[in-house]
Amino acid sequence: MARTLINAPKTAKRGEVIEIRATIGHPMETGFRPDENGKILPRNIIKKFSCRYNGELVFSAEMFSAVSANPYLAFHTLATESGTLTLTWEGDNGFSQTETISLSVVA
Amino acid sequence: MTMNPTPALLTRRRLVLASTSLTALTLMQPALANTDELAQAVSAYAAGKKVTEGKVKLEIAELVDNGNVVPITVSVSSPMTAANHVKAIAVFNEKNPQRETVKFDLGPRYGKSEVSTRIRLATTQKLVAVAHMSDGTFWSHTVEVIVTIAACIEGED
Numbered sequence: 001m002a003r004t005l006i007n008a009p010k011t012a013k014r015g016e017v018i019e020i021r022a023t024i025g026h027p028m029e030t031g032f033r034p035d036e037n038g039k040i041l042p043r044n045i046i047k048k049f050s051c052r053y054n055g056e057l058v059f060s061a062e063m064f065s066a067v068s069a070n071p072y073l074a075f076h077t078l079a080t081e082s083g084t085l086t087l088t089w090e091g092d093n094g095f096s097q098t099e100t101i102s103l104s105v106v107a
Numbered sequence: 108m109t110m111n112p113t114p115a116l117l118t119r120r121r122l123v124l125a126s127t128s129l130t131a132l133t134l135m136q137p138a139l140a141n142t143d144e145l146a147q148a149v150s151a152y153a154a155g156k157k158v159t160e161g162k163v164k165l166e167i168a169e170l171v172d173n174g175n176v177v178p179i180t181v182s183v184s185s186p187m188t189a190a191n192h193v194k195a196i197a198v199f200n201e202k203n204p205q206r207e208t209v210k211f212d213l214g215p216r217y218g219k220s221e222v223s224t225r226i227r228l229a230t231t232q233k234l235v236a237v238a239h240m241s242d243g244t245f246w247s248h249t250v251e252v253i254v255t256i257a258a259c260i261e262g263e264d
Contacts, residue, residue, distance in 0.1 A: 017218035030227070032204045059217060061224070062210040066203050068176045068225040075211075078218035 002026055004099050006087065011104050012079035020051065021074045024089050024097065030065035046071055046091035054083035063091075079105045141201050142233075148199045148206035149235055153245040158237060162246035165198070165236035169251075174228040174258040181211075183220040183238045183246070193220045195239040202232040215241075227258035 007021040024046065031043025043065065050060040058077045077085075082104045089097045149158055166180040183193045192215045198208040211222050220238075228234075231254050237247045 019219075030204070053216065056216070057212075058214060059222075060212045061222075062212075064205055064207045064209060066200060066205060066208040066227050068227055072223075072225045074180075074223035076217055076219040076221065078216050080216070 002089075002097055004087075004097070006099060006101055008085065008101055008103070010102070011106060014079060014081075014105050014107055016079045017076050018079050018103070019074060019076050020085065020087075020101075021072070022049075022087055022099075023070055023072045025070055026089075026091070026095075028063075028065070028067055028069045028071060032065060044092045044095075046089050046095060048088075048090040049073060050088050051075065051077070052086040052088075053077055054081065055086075079103065081105050144206055145199055145201045145233065145235065149237055149247065152197050152199070152237055153239075156243070156245055158245040158247045160247055160249070163196075163236050163238045163248040165234060165248045165250050167234065167250055167252055169253065171228060171252055171254045173256050174230070174254045175256075177226050177228050177252075178223065179226055179234075180221060180223040181236045181238075182222075183240075185220045185238075185240065187215065187218055187220050189215040190241070192217070192241045193238050194241050196222060197237050197239075198226070199235045199237070200226075200228065200232060201234070203227070203229045208234070228252065228254045230254055230257050 003025040005023045009018050012018050026046050029041050029044040033041050035041050045065055046063055048062060051058055059075045061073055063071060085101045085103060087099045162184050164182045171177050181196050185193045193213050195212050197210040199206050200208050208226055209224055233249055233251050235247055235249045237245055239245055
């Protein structure tokens, strides 16, 4: 399990736009870099990130080798109802990790 | 066996001439090819539709100290309603090994048309952010950045 750091408000007013900042510990090995023996290191990156809000997809990102190690994303969503935000990272070598955060929406 | 009639000097001169023109060619070609590739990547993303400069803002430091971690923010002027919102945003680069940098899918529930991440830059180059709107139009913003310490240096970490 990679370490993740998710920064999001716990409560929001209905209709408010909230910001979610998420980082995951991952080398994002580009597949273009040689090791000390001159051999190209195999690519190992996170390719897909998605955020679901009570099951509905609100944001997703497709990442390439040009994304920095420990990928950081800051995105937004409209607070509509209380519930769960599911954040999923998927990548090379079968990498998959899911984290959830809860959000309570007050009128 | 026949003797080569050309004097050695001439051959050398020819060789020097040939090699300089060759290096000039090899030096020029990648630069041209990269700009073309960048334009191609953008037009492929827009599925051949017209990409207009405007509406999009790609925020990035003009002078990048460390190409390994370059914060970027893309914002688009859009009301972000069900009828009129940003569907997707993509960022392309000119001189990294791959033209694609990162792509985002947004939607009407996204609320605010702004997204941030951190990217790698191999060298001083151009970056293009493209926004795909719900009405099917494409908008872009091109930025030139100077990179002092490049990403992809051997033996980083």
